[in-house]
Amino acid sequence: MTAPGVEDAVRGREPVTERRLHPVTPLRRAWAPVAVVIGWAVHDPDQAQRQLTRLTTTTLLIALAVLVPVAALYGFMTWWFTHFAVTESELRIRTGLLFRRTAHIRLERIQAIDVTQPLLARVAGVAKLKLDVIGTDKKDELAFLGEREARALRAELLARAAGFAPETAHEVGEAPVRELLRTPPRDLAISVVLTGSTWGTLAAALVVPPLLWLATHSVWTVLATGLPLLGAAGASSVGRFVTEYDWKVGESPDGLRIDHGLLDRAHETVPPGRVQTVRIVEPLLWRRRGWVRVELDVAGSSNSVLVPVAPRAVAEAVVARVLPGVTVPTRKSLSRPPHRAGRCIPLWWRAYGLTVTDTYFATRHGLLRRSLALVPHAKVQSVRLSQGPWQRLWHLADVHVDTGANKSVTARLRDAQEAATLLRAQAERSRTGRRDAGPDRWMTSRGESGRAPGGGGVRGG
Amino acid sequence: METGSPLNTGPTGNEAAEPTWIGLPPGLLRMRRLLLVVWLGLLALGLGLLLGLLCGPGWAAFALLPLALLAWGWVLIGRNWRSWRYAERADDLLISRGVLWREETVVPYGRMQLVEVTSGPVERHFGLASVQLHTAAAATDATIPGLDPAEAERLRDRLTELGEARSAGL
Incomplete structure (x- = not known):
């Protein structure tokens, strides 16, 4: 917790209007005590049953009379004690009844903003605002806000993060969106059907439980293994279809807009210059149709799909918009490792490839499921060369390029001499590559952007 | 195999010329070797005494095993230290x-x-x-x-x- 004197001093300097979340919010937390009771019942079923048989209508009514107000009070209190405010450079969230937590999130460090609407929230007309900040494990979220308020707040946060003057920030409004791509449901359905893992989990879910039944004749074992398997099969087929339904990628001055979902709608915004890595994945069964999937890494973010399925040309056009000045390299332009790489990794070495242009570093791997990863030089945090004893025997080495999204892109089994030159050259390129990159506040010019301190969010608790 | 193989040959420009490498001071080598000698020495001593007293002096030869390990570790630590x-x-x-x-x-x-x-x-x-x-x-x-x-x-x-x-x- 911040010392009261400091907080007063800060308040005195700039009056901050604090706001509360949408009044629906208490209902979301109201069921927490019920969850505790259910958890106890599941944990200790015998005792729960004994207690249940002793219950009479009156005790039940009394319990309800106590429980409901307590739940309501708890929900109300958490709602009452949660405040947020947008200042010139920060989003401040104050929360907590007993354990106070204050998060100050620097706006120019925001990596992505998501507005999500779970099914029930859609019915109630409210939305959740999630912020991706580097260095935090869990997303800071404001749940719930009114639907219109959430959009207005997102627009305001983005405008301020972009560097518009504070007075004009909430008049700027939503930036216009130009649609780049929309996935037809038919393509999505076919792509799910053509995914190997869908069939793998489904086959496992159908084969394993009967075998277990034959082996053990115990219902519990069968249920305990069958249900998770069925769940996994459902998540990888129906679940994927439902989340990736009506996938739209749009472009706006505030960055990339991704909208998707059949039941739960999600609207993600990735400001310009936040994309650390782009991967183009081509599963084996999609190859005949010429489809690819595009994934992207943003620091501090968990959502990684950019395009669930699209023809290669369309996907490459989207990648070119995401990473300005990048054209996706063709298969031919990637250089393979030398032939002796086959002594280290037989067969699969053929799939490895590497190309370096003046804007990005790209590697490919995967014989059946091809995957091409692109890293802009400006996003490279460090470069590493590693060489094991067997690789040294064949004068081969790996070069790893680390990005801020905690992912490394590896050029495998290069000639040792080539790898050493690549290491030095890549370090040089990643250092100079930053000069041409845009500022953190993307609407300001490079000069006035200034330098921001290292961390993503400043917290006190 | 040599530790200091001349991998870094960047002939472009002044900056890419051979950087001035700095090795580690000998303190780390001393510390690691001392720790190695202390732990493996104690182990050898304990094992030798225990086996010698319980099973007979012939068995005490097994105490040479940690000593061999010590010699090997001594060399390894030295090579590792030189490689940094x-x-x-x-x-x-x-x-x-x-x-x-x-x-x-x-x-x-x-x-x-x-x-x-x-x-x-x-x-x-x-x-x-x-x-x-x-x-x-x-x-x-x-x-x-x-x-x-x-x-x-x-x-x-x-x-x-x-x-x-x-x-x-x-």
């Missing part, structure tokens, strides 16, 4: 290490988020400190162990200064 080296170039820091599993890391100063100097109780006793660099990528494993505390502090201050001058964020 770092170089401060104009714009980036190079760290090279490993005998069998060689690894070389380049961190541009502008990408440094935090420089840490750590020193455990044993290290402090031997007058050693290690410097660790953090970038936004967790995979960046840039640690220089076993430095002289004064050198560690100098390096920290210099890296922080250079990092500030060239800071680039994410």
Whole structure:
């Protein structure tokens, strides 16, 4: 917790209007005590049953009379004690009844903003605002806000993060969106059907439980293994279809807009210059149709799909918009490792490839499921060369390029001499590559952007 | 196999010329070898006494096993220590290490988020400190162990200064 004197001093300097979340919010937390009771019942079923048989209508009514107000009070209190405010450079969230937590999130460090609407929230007309900040494990979220308020707040946060003057920030409004791509449901359905893992989990879910039944004749074992398997099969087929339904990628001055979902709608915004890595994945069964999937890494973010399925040309056009000045390299332009790489990794070495242009570093791997990863030089945090004893025997080495999204892109089994030159050259390129990159506040010019301190969010608790 | 194989031959420009590599001071080698001798020596002694008393003097020869391990470890530690080296170039820091599993890391100063100097109780006793660099990528494993505390502090201050001058964020 911040010392009261400091907080007063800060308040005195700039009056901050604090706001509360949408009044629906208490209902979301109201069921927490019920969850505790259910958890106890599941944990200790015998005792729960004994207690249940002793219950009479009156005790039940009394319990309800106590429980409901307590739940309501708890929900109300958490709602009452949660405040947020947008200042010139920060989003401040104050929360907590007993354990106070204050998060100050620097706006120019925001990596992505998501507005999500779970099914029930859609019915109630409210939305959740999630912020991706580097260095935090869990997303800071404001749940719930009114639907219109959430959009207005997102627009305001983005405008301020972009560097518009504070007075004009909430008049700027939503930036216009130009649609780049929309996935037809038919393509999505076919792509799910053509995914190997869908069939793998489904086959496992159908084969394993009967075998277990034959082996053990115990219902519990069968249920305990069958249900998770069925769940996994459902998540990888129906679940994927439902989340990736009506996938739209749009472009706006505030960055990339991704909208998707059949039941739960999600609207993600990735400001310009936040994309650390782009991967183009081509599963084996999609190859005949010429489809690819595009994934992207943003620091501090968990959502990684950019395009669930699209023809290669369309996907490459989207990648070119995401990473300005990048054209996706063709298969031919990637250089393979030398032939002796086959002594280290037989067969699969053929799939490895590497190309370096003046804007990005790209590697490919995967014989059946091809995957091409692109890293802009400006996003490279460090470069590493590693060489094991067997690789040294064949004068081969790996070069790893680390990005801020905690992912490394590896050029495998290069000639040792080539790898050493690549290491030095890549370090040089990643250092100079930053000069041409845009500022953190993307609407300001490079000069006035200034330098921001290292961390993503400043917290006190 | 040689540890200092001349991998780094960048013939382009002045900057890419052979950087001035700095090895580690002998303190770390002394500490690791001493710890090795103490632990394996105790083990050999204990094993020898126990076997000699319980099973007969012939069995006590098994106590030679930790001694062989000690000799092997002595050499390994020496080779590993010799393989560690770092170089401060104009714009980036190079760290090279490993005998069998060689690894070389380049961190541009502008990408440094935090420089840490750590020193455990044993290290402090031997007058050693290690410097660790953090970038936004967790995979960046840039640690220089076993430095002289004064050198560690100098390096920290210099890296922080250079990092500030060239800071680039994410």
